[in-house]
Amino acid sequence: MDIALQPFGRPLAPAALLARAEALAARQPALAGALKGKNIGLVSAAADSREARLFSAAAAGLGAKVAHVRAALSESSPAPAVAETARLLGRLYDAIECQGMSEALLQLIRREAGIPVFDGIAGAQHWSAALTASLDPALPEERRRMLLIQAQLLEAAI
Known part of the structure; x- marks a missing residue:
């Protein structure tokens, strides 16, 4: 599997993500407030x-507050409007999860927001979803997926 990129472009190997998810499974109660105070x-x-419900549950499980922001940006949005919106989101939130956005739009938001910007990490098509089968099969599939999402949130040092 290829090395994936973290929200700020740092390499994140699948093995490292799996190791963090396994550690989370073992220490979950101790990490319940790891993102307390984060938006x-x-x-x-x-x-x-x-995907939205799964992401929200994973983040809330770490103590973060999640606010749904209706996607109003698209490929046809003027670049200055996207940049202004991204900067505003960067002031309001500690991180952003973008679901259903094009790569070009996502890159512009990442460049301007100044905070970790995730690309659909709760989606079935995200590269980390393939790692679900590598975690303890005794855990329910949704729980394994949540652990991988939580590992990515913690790895980004929100």
Whole structure:
């Protein structure tokens, strides 16, 4: 599996993500407040999608507050408007999870926001979803997926 990029461009190897997720599974109660006081913006068209619910539950499990922000940006949005919106999101939140955005739009938001910007880490198509099968099969699949999302949130040092 290729090395994936962290929100600020630091390499994150799948093995490192798995190791963090396994550590989380073992120490979950101790990490319940790891992101206490942190605010995360969930930029998504639908707050009730499976991916949005999964991300929100994973972040809340670490003590973060998640606010749904309706996605109003698109490929046709003027670059200055996207940059201004990204800077505003960067002032309001400690991190942003973007679901259903194009790579070009996501890169512009990352460049301007100044905070970790995740690219659909709760989605079934995200590279980390393939690692779910590598975690303890005794855990329910949704729990394994949440551990991988939480590992990514903690790795980003929000």
